[in-house]
Amino acid sequence: xxxxxxxxxxxxxxxxxxxxxxxxxxxxxxxxxxxxxxxxxxxxxxxxxxxxxxxxxxxxxxxxxxxxxxxxxxxxxxxxxxxxxxxxxxxxxxxxxxxxxxxxxxxxxxxxxxxxxxxxxxxxxxxxxxxxxxxxxxxxxxxxxxxxxxxxxxxxxxxxxxxxxxxxxxxxxxxxxxxxxxxxxxxxxxxxxxxxxxxxxxxxxxxxxxxxxxxxxxxxxxxxxxxxxxxxxxxxxxxxxxxxxxxxxxxxxxxxxxxxxxxxxxxxxxxxxxxxxxxxxx
Numbered sequence: 635x636x637x638x639x640x641x642x643x644x645x646x647x648x649x650x651x652x653x654x655x656x657x658x659x660x661x662x663x664x665x666x667x668x669x670x671x672x673x674x675x676x677x678x679x680x681x682x683x684x685x686x687x688x689x690x691x692x693x694x695x696x697x698x699x700x701x702x703x704x705x706x707x708x709x710x711x712x713x714x715x716x717x718x719x720x721x722x723x724x725x726x727x728x729x730x731x732x733x734x735x736x737x738x739x740x741x742x743x744x745x746x747x748x749x750x751x752x753x754x755x756x757x758x759x760x761x762x763x764x765x766x767x768x769x770x771x772x773x774x775x776x777x778x779x780x781x782x783x784x785x786x787x788x789x790x791x792x793x794x795x796x797x798x799x800x801x802x803x804x805x806x807x808x809x810x811x812x813x814x815x816x817x818x819x820x821x822x823x824x825x826x827x828x829x830x831x832x833x834x835x836x837x838x839x840x841x842x843x844x845x846x847x848x849x850x851x852x853x854x855x856x857x858x859x860x861x862x863x864x865x866x867x868x869x870x871x872x873x874x875x876x877x878x879x880x881x882x883x884x885x886x887x888x889x890x891x892x893x894x895x896x897x898x899x900x901x902x903x904x905x906x907x908x909x910x911x912x913x914x915x916x
Contacts, residue, residue, distance in 0.1 A: 643805045668875045669865065669888075673719040676776040676804070679853060680860035685863065694804065694857075698775050701849065701910050702802040704728045706768040711794065713759050713787070714777020717742050721752060733767075736762065749894070760786035767796045774803045779829055783838065788843030792913075799910040801811045801845060809905055833907060845911035854905035862896035865889070 639641055666675055670687035678690025679697055689719065704724055708731065712721045715735035725731055737743050738794045740756045757763050759774070759781045772791045774781070781787040791801045808830050865872065869889065876885045898904045 643793070645916060653904070662699070668879060669872050673717040675696070675771055676720070677718045677806075677857045677861050679866075680856050684860065686741075687861070692723060695720045696727070698802055698804050698908065699724050699727065701851075701908055702771045702773055702800055704731060704771065707800075708733060709769045710734070710771045710773060711736060711764065711769045713762070713772060713774045713779065713791075714738075715742075715754075716777070718752070718754070720773075725752060734764070740856050750761045760790060762790045762794055764794050766793050769794050770796060772799070772801045774805050775799075775892070776806070778803045778805045781833060782829055783829060785839045785843055788845065788911075789841055791911075795894060795913075798914060803836075803908070803909045804909075805831070805836070806904060806906050807832055809902055816820040833905065836907075838908070840909070840911055844904070844913070846914045847909060848912045849908075849910040852905050853900050853908060857906040858899035858904065859894045862892040865892050876878055880887075903909065 638656075668690065672688040672691060674688070674691040674695070676691050676694055680688050680694075684690045686857075698720075700728075703730060710721075710724065710731055710733045712718075712724075712733055713736045715721055715737045718735045718737075719783065721733045721735050725733055727861065732749075732753075734753045734755055735743070736757050736759065738756065743754050743756055750835045755763060759777070760783070764827045772795060772839075774787070774839035778784060788801070795801065801804050809832070816817070837847065860872060873885055
């Protein structure tokens, strides 16, 4: 069983520096893997015909890839690549792509798949060790909520992308000012272990970083609520799997957090957005 120090988890959650995020993922990401049965770490994009989290996660990857126009790209930087499952999904759909997976978490890069046109870089998102104008696309799929400061990542993206490049972010957001949302998020204020970026703030940072938003999709209703419903429906089967690796109080916190996540989504306190950014026309 994984040994978890609750006080340490609280410190990671409150401080949320890069080392804290790495420690948090190393300790708790297996819960999502146990609950979904796969290696992806995103919430997924659900519709009425989605059968399980793996299908929802793949659908989110596909939609993000389409938004990024991967069919016309040659080089892609996947920043915050996790266990590189999204990159392998895109590679399977677009064989000619060269993908660079950037991840500050070295543990997640320890056993990469062997592929000639997929490379791996252990680096922070805010100082990318990549040449200027070297990429067609940069994607941050459910990772940019951890980038701090976000503006530095956006400026690095502008430097690394070529003049026709596209930046795409899939990111959970709050819809109100930070203090107001903190008070309304309840348990999520502590278990949502990322920066609680507001949508208006993200839009401002994108503009300040030199990009134009060409497309923005709000998909929260197809992310948070169906994921919670799936867990409620299948909790009796999923809970024993989680309890083999984690103490019962963590599963209970997960369950209560999912319930609050659904409630916050229904009340419009949180959303999930897909943002496509391009260089302004001159």
